[in-house]
Amino acid sequence: MFDLKKVKKDFPIFDRLINGKRIVYLDSTASTLKPRKVISALNDYYTRYSVNIFRGLYTLSEEATAEYEKARQKIARFIGCGNPKEVIFVRNATEGVNLVAQAWGEINIGKGEEIVSTVMEHHANIVPWQELVKKKGAVLKFVDFDNEGYLDLNDLEKKINRKTKLFAVTYMSNVLGTINPVSRIIKTVRRINPQAKILIDAAQAVPHLKVDVDNLGCDFLVFSGHKMLGPTGIGVVWGKYELLDGMFPYQFGGDMIKEVYLDKTVYKEPPHKFEAGTPHIAGAIGLGAAVDYLFELGMDNVRLHEIKLTEYGLRSLKGIDGLTVYGPQKAQERGGVLAFNLKKVHPHDAAQVLNEDNVCIRSGHHCAMPVHTKLHIPASCRASLYIYNTEEDIDQLVLSLQKAVKIFT
Ligand SMILES: Cc1ncc(COP(=O)(O)O)c(C=O)c1O
Known part of the structure; x- marks a missing residue:
């Protein structure tokens, strides 16, 4: 069974606070965190x-x-x-x-x-x-x-x-x-x-x-x-x-x-x-x-969790003015990889502001330059989801992005 609270507890890194704040890890497409079992x-x-x-x-x-x-x-x-x-x-x-x-x-x-x-x-x-x-x-x-x-x-x-x-x-x-x-x-x-x-x-x-x-x-x-x-x-x-x-x-x-x-x-x-x-x-x-x-988690449960969270992520990000999410807009047809751009904020600036809140995302071309060339953009932000992510993580992402928008506009 997929018990999100229990899953999260299996990852000791979440016990860590940086500058007194919790870690919101949204970069699992680059590398995932490690559960106790693996360690x-x-x-x-x-x-x-x-x-x-x-x-x-x-x-x-x-x-x-x-x-x-x-x-x-x-x-x-x-x-x-x-x-x-x-x-x-x-x-x-x-x-x-x-x-x-x-x-x-x-x-x-x-x-x-x-x-x-x-x-x-x-x-x-x-x-x-x-x-x-x-x-x-x-x-x-x-x-x-x-x-x-x-x-x-x-x-x-x-x-x-x-x-x-x-x-x-x-x-x-x-x-x-x-x-x-x-x-x-x-x-x-x-x-x-x-x-x-x-x-x-x-x-x-x-x-x-x-x-x-x-x-x-x-x-x-x-x-x-x-x-x-x-x-x-x-x-x-x-x-x-x-x-x-x-x-x-x-x-x-x-x-x-x-x-x-x-x-x-x-x-x-x-x-x-x-x-x-x-x-x-x-x-x-x-x-x-x-x-x-x-x-043990079951890959069907993993997928189901990611679909739900991706749906929530797509909906939440679309609420931010001037934000474009790339790729298919139906959560069923995509994974929890949310690449996006803000109209007036460079991806590196956005990532830096997010880091102040321990929100870990990627910015750049993500080793896929031809994708960015085709989209006519030099870079993008990328928030990616996995088994330990929650709706609260996405809420924090949105709050920190809104902060970045305020700073740069
Ligand atoms: C689709 C895809 N292929 C290949 C790779 C390369 O993986 P690695 O750097 O672990 O070799 C990545 C890494 O992000 C990837 O996302």
Whole structure:
């Protein structure tokens, strides 16, 4: 059951006051806060069995290995994947996209072939593809979004063709909040070109929605632990096993090998061939605990809470004179990412005034410059919601924004 008061108590950071005022945290799209369960799991690893995995034939190492692999199983189950060998630990979503660009792209993209992404992507799902097409003499295209912040599905039909090798799309925009109809999109891409591979950037989806890779039918999916209550420095690439098996390793060294001779090396099977060197053991275990926490809350409850709060947020922000909220205006069709601008206040000025009241929001381009270019704005404010946010947080946001308006007009 979703008990907001209890959820809030699970996050010790809220015990803290800054300048005597409570913290109103509205930047979970950048990074979420951490519940006690995750902090304890990290503490437990560092206190009780902080040793390396795989290599030690002693109890502590066996415990660490078991916990690391247990985390992989939990994460697989959380994203609806039947085979934990399809879950690769990386540092974050960004590294996930880079892994696919290099380990898959290097051997599968040729001259004149096409990669398609969208204008609403985070830079993490643009720049690795730019570099890959530059190297390969391939072509990079972008599907546009419309004035309401929805992906233009007619444009998708135009951009995908028989030359498309990969379509890389975000599940949820980190600026517009748009939740893309990924099942429908995948079907469209498959209909036009059944050979094209599909990568879903789920950095904003896995923390907020029930994601089921086996049902979705994509080929790769990436996300970050720190955006879903887990530690920083740990993220995941999920890929279909037969694809992972056919890919070349991404980094080379210890732990990813079966046999090494001076003139050749035999690599392990996935996922280990993609996890060279000592991984972020504590991070994986912490992410496992985060997944346990979200599982107990229930992702349907998480989504329901966010819809209610997003509705309240949209309604409240619209009450402020001269304020524009970007993206879809229906809470059902978007996540709790509220990017907006005030007519007479620069986003950085607004964020600074809000900070005086401990209201933590983002200002800038949020690593999505093409979205801002398309909207003809240099920057925006972004307030983002998660499981621990309340209507009182939004009320405080509105009060502090009104204060900013007063100061700057
Ligand atoms: C949609 C999306 N993709 C990718 C990323 C990159 O995440 P990270 O910095 O954890 O690699 C972000 C981060 O904000 C994001 O919102």
